[in-house]
Amino acid sequence: MTAILLISSALFCAGVYGLLSQRHAVGVLIAIELMINAANLLLVGFGWRTGGAFGQSFALFTMAIAVAEVVVGLALILLMYRSRGDVQVDQATELAQ
Amino acid sequence: MNPLISAALVALGLPAALALLLAVVPKLRRTGKPAALLSILGSLLALSAAGWLAATWLHDPKQVLDLTTSWLPQSGKSMSQVGVHLDGISVSMLLVVAIVASCVQLFSLGYLSDEPAPALGRYYAYQSLFLFSMNLLVLAPDLMQLFLGWELVGATSYLLIGFWFTRPAAGKAALKAFVVTKFADSGLILALITLVAWTGSFSWNATLPAGGAEWLALFLFIAVMGKSAQFPLHIWLPDAMQGPTPVSALLHAATMVAAGVYLIVRADPIFAAAPHVRLFMTDLGAITALFAALIAMVQTDIKKVLAYSTCSQLGYMISGLGAGSLMGGYFHLTTHAFFKALLFLAAGAVIHAVHSNELSDMGGLWRKLKFTTVAFVIGSLSLAGLPGLSGFYSKDLILEAVHESGNPLALGLLMATAGLTAFYMTRTVVKAFFGKPSHAAEHAHGPGPSMTIPLLILLVPAIGLGWLAGPMSKLYGRSYAFHLDTIGMVTIALGLGGIALGWLIYGMGLLQALPRAFAPIARIANGSTVDDLWALSYSKLGMGLARAIAWFDRYIIDGLMNFLGWLFMWSGQRVRTLQTGNVQDYLYAVFGAAALIALWGGWR
Amino acid sequence: MSHLLSIIIAAPFVAALLLLPCRSTDRLLMRWISLLGSLVSLTGSLIVAWRYDIKAGGLQMAELYPLVPSLGIDIRLAVDGWGVSLLLLTGIIITTGVLASWTLKDREKEFFALLLILVAGVFGVFVCQDLFVFFLFYEIAVLPMYLLIAIWGSSNKVADAGPFRFIWKLFDIGGREYAAMKLTLMLLVGSAFILVAVIALYQAAGAHTFDMGVLGAFKYDASLQKWIFPLVWLGFGTLAGVFPFHTWSPDGHASAPTAVSMLHAGVLMKLGAFGVIRIGMMMLPEGAHAWVWAVGLIAAINVLYGALSAMAQKDLKYIIAYSSVSHMGVVMLGAATLTQGGWNGAVYQMFAHGIMTGLFFALVGLVYERAHTREVGKMGGFAQAMPIVAAFFTLGCLSSLGLPGTAGFVAEFLVFAGAWSGPHLWWALPAVAGAFITAIYVLRVTRDVFWGPGPSEQFHDLLDARKTELGALWILGTCIVLFGLWPRLLLDYIDPATTQNLAMATQTAQLTPTPATAVAAQAPPPVAPPAATAAVAHAAAGGGR
Amino acid sequence: MSSLEISLYAVGSLTLACGLLAMGVRNLVHALLWFGLSLMGTAVLFAQLGASFLAGMQILLYVGGVVMLLIFGVMLTREHEHLGAVREVNHRIRAAVVSLVLFAALVMAILHTPGLDQAPGLASQATAGVTLDQLAVALLGPYGIAFEVLSLLLLATMVGAIVLARKRDPGEPTGRKPIGRQNLGKQRIEGLASPIIALPAAAASVAAIATVQAPTVAVQAQAPQTTEPAVSEHESPAEQPTDDTTDAPVDVAAAVALSAQGDQP
Structure with a gap:
């Protein structure tokens, strides 16, 4: 179990690193996916440890949601590209205005 | 109700009702003459009531009548009473006030005949208000009501001095008069609150704690100094001559300024227990008397001469009261009220005739204004203390009292003043009525009946009141019989000498070196010196402090408040820069915080 | 149970609601609705005064409507003698205020609605006997002021100087938005203090009621009182213009439109002083005793400082505004004496100053409307064009400097006497001096504005007071003289109430030497932990606004 | 290990x-x-x-x-x-x-x-x-509600993605409409219409979810009916906020109108 936890947290932290260091919006999306994967791994891992179908069921749900999220995210990236002409996350500072 | 009290209430209430009527019915006020006649009628009715009362009291001076009602309740009890208090003093004062006021109101009708109707109505509204206020003061059963009247006469004085409000000088003089007397009245307020703190009432007969009387008397005397124009608070009185001359006669010579003397008479139990203050009063009164007389010597404005003379005579009264002679002070108040009112009204007739206050615009008027000349001369002689006229008796009383109190300094000053008084009055008389007529005097016209009748009425007491000293002394429970002693003779000699000197210098043109010798003294003593000091202390000290405080308030206190606001806005701006709008920066915060919290949790 | 008091409070509210459906062109209708609303309140106040049984004293005409029973919040209305006088004052001021703003020509509907809502709050404060609702009404009375000043106000220029000059770049100092914002912010900071105090009192008493009678009878722990009293004092004192938290007042009053200045200086500032006495001194007697030296000292500063500041002002409205600061100092001074005379005087001064300052602001509004300037130096000789205004202004001045025969005298004199017979004698001296300085500046203003040779040519359309304005002036002027000549009209109400209230304010002070055990027996359940208090405070703040 | x-x-x-x-x-x-x-x-x-x-x-x-x-x-x-x-x-x-x-x-x-x-x-x-059996039972049994919600979410995602990524027609106005009095009235009515349509739809969805046994088909059949026409007829809602962010101070009335506009799905 420790192994799964360690691997999962390592993956998650890799995702965090990506999330903070990526400039391209798609890169950010990848990082998020990676983190979701780490979470999924954890779900499956705990499901494996305690038995029963709950871990896998929720992992499945998460997967579906993640896919949906990617779709919306991509649509947003497209929109961002259309309205701003680039997809640089560090350039998009409209929130400050 | 006792008919006597009803009469007093008439004297008190009728002017009040008239003043109210004229104030709230503008239509009536704007008619002018009818309003004036109404007011005069009111004063005459008040006069007859006062006359009846006085006649009653002449018969039985010991009688005391009171009608009071609670005015200020405190802790369920009455702290202050208002009403009427009738005794010999108040009744006699009431009569003096009523006579002078009636004469002045009558005189004003002629004097102000050129005024537009609304202004005339306004004038008579003020006059009625004044009569009410003065009677309120005179009939006061305790110090509180006296204070009410005291302040109200101050206010009417303010209104009447500023009657010609389009003249900047009038406005200035009114303001000055009010502010100076108000300053002094702070003393009276202090006296009142001290009295009520010690005794729980405002009665002047209350028993005071040991040594308390000195304080009280001092506080009271500060107020008297303002109202009765004692040095150095006399500065408002000469300026107050900006008002119409009848007003000067009534308020600033006969009645209002004498209120200070009346206050001391009323509060005698307090003053009697305060020997130090009395000593101070004697000296200050004497100083004022001489000082004002010196200034009067060099005045060129007939009203200013009379104003400084009033100051000087008030100094006499204060000095006499300080010496412990109630009778002297009060009797001089009475005689002075009449002859000074006479002088002022006669001066008013002159001013009305030549349209100028300046002595240089007069001269040789006796040919045109015979009766006025007679009135003025008799008034002057009475003032100068010529034996047989009323002023002589009262002045003599004061001098004797001061002599008896063993105060040679004050006595010397007062004697010198007696000589000076005769001198400057002679100067005025000669300059105004004899000698070469000026251009304006050539075209002078005599006064109408509404102006001569009051003069005639006032002549009677100005001449003969001295003989009433005996009956009046009964008011104080003392007997009085005139006797001539050394002091009296010296005074007569000084007075005659002053007259002679004045006649020599101004009438015959001899001894011209003497006025030139006086010039430096007069310059030093000139009224404007003290005035300038006050003005300087006001504009530099008072206004300077005020400006500094206003600046401090606007730029430091308020500045601090603004600074506080600025500080919040500034820190907001600083904190705002944390919001870069960059999502990743926010994520740094999120994950960084999460990491730190997790670490912290692990640590524990 | 009579509904008189609730009618008085509700009438302006209802009038404000009735204004809402009016079309903005129905000017006359809206004015009449406002006037009627205020007249109903005024008449109600007069009836209250008529029906109030002076002999019986105490709180009368009680009404009770449960509001939040679970917290013990009820709308409890009742009046004592003080309430009667202050109700009368408010009724007079709102009526004359509506009359004085009869000619307003800018968004009347909103103006009158806000004004009436505000005054409903004021009425509420004066008759409310429930601490929470008291606070609620207080806030209702304070908040509309922002809009009233920011929308209908006027601005003036303030030269930049002093160490904080750099702020001028940031704020429009002297502007009406600035004035409105400053006023609102300062008063709200004050009410935050009050709220803390209110919650603390509620918690400490532990009686689960906000009934001021119950809370007032409760003996709070002395140390608790000592820290709550300053909160109450500063909180309400800000509204009463206590130095150095008075700076909202000159700017606010100068910027506010006529009726708002009248109401604010005339009545609202009294709310502050009333709050200090009612909550601070009566419910926290020991706290008051511990702090009264500071209250009196600051009040003495207020009197002199306000008067001197007024003396140096060049703007007519600022002069009156600073004189309000000075006169409110007299109120606070009277309150601080904790004597019968002082309290009588304080309440009387609330009334007298309210009427007087109402008159002043009505007149200044008139002058400003006609002359289009407020700078004293530019005016002169107005008496010839507007004699009535000049006459009433002079009357106001005379009352302001405490001339006998005007209401101002009675009030000031009572305070002087109270201070002189109290424990701190010397307080009377600055008060007397303040009255003297007041005489200087008010009379100088009268002279500069109204006297002298006729007005210069730029003032060609100086009209004298017109119908409704004349009505307002007459009402106020009559009150000044009436209550000055015959103070018993009010003192008969005030004096017994003062006796009772003063007993509340001094009762525990005498009980101080009670043995510790007895105190412990009476002691409240331990004060709620700070966190809980804060949470409740927070919740109440959320609910209250 | x-x-x-x-x-x-x-x-x-x-x-x-x-x-x-x-x-x-x-x-x-x-x-x-x-x-x-x-x-x-x-x-x-x-x-x-x-x-x-x-x-x-x-x-x-x-x-x-x-x-x-x-x-x-x-x-x-x-x-x-x-x-x-x-x-x-x-x-x-x-x-x-x-x-x-x-x-x-x-x-x-x-x-x-x-x-x-x-x-x-x-x-x-x-x-x-x-086993796969266990998983299937779990998904449709105890986790049925989640399953239903997920299907709705997917649907919404689909719609949202289409709306977001849809290329604007060249003739379509880009900025917000000028707000005149006449426009304002019209927009208000339209703004009112969209919640009228949307609310029953949302209510129906919730009801459907609440009853676990409710057939999935019913939900899916109802939702598109209400939302789809709106999507095709009006401006996309997400474009509106992006426009708003560019000009900072917005008049209150305009903001109200905009939000009304934005409500139209």
């Missing part, structure tokens, strides 16, 4: 390496490929943990769907060519520090938690894996 653990560590470190590479390389397409590899590694881990169905789904959905989608996204935005995907060095260092601290904290927490590796009571059964 059991063999399972060793293999887990092995596969896990590979997965991690791929993930790190995906986050580190400058070329976005390369990064995507590394990401795909990392996903496959996760699938292997799933399989090792007895979730073979999930492993399959992982490869199908993620590697087959998501990575492909992302590659399309990269292609569409044509950004990868001239700019690196990662930020400057100092940013990367900062990011590394934060993530390492986070990792350290997590590791600390994990290592301090006792009893993680003790065999639980059900361990034997657990290692045997979950």
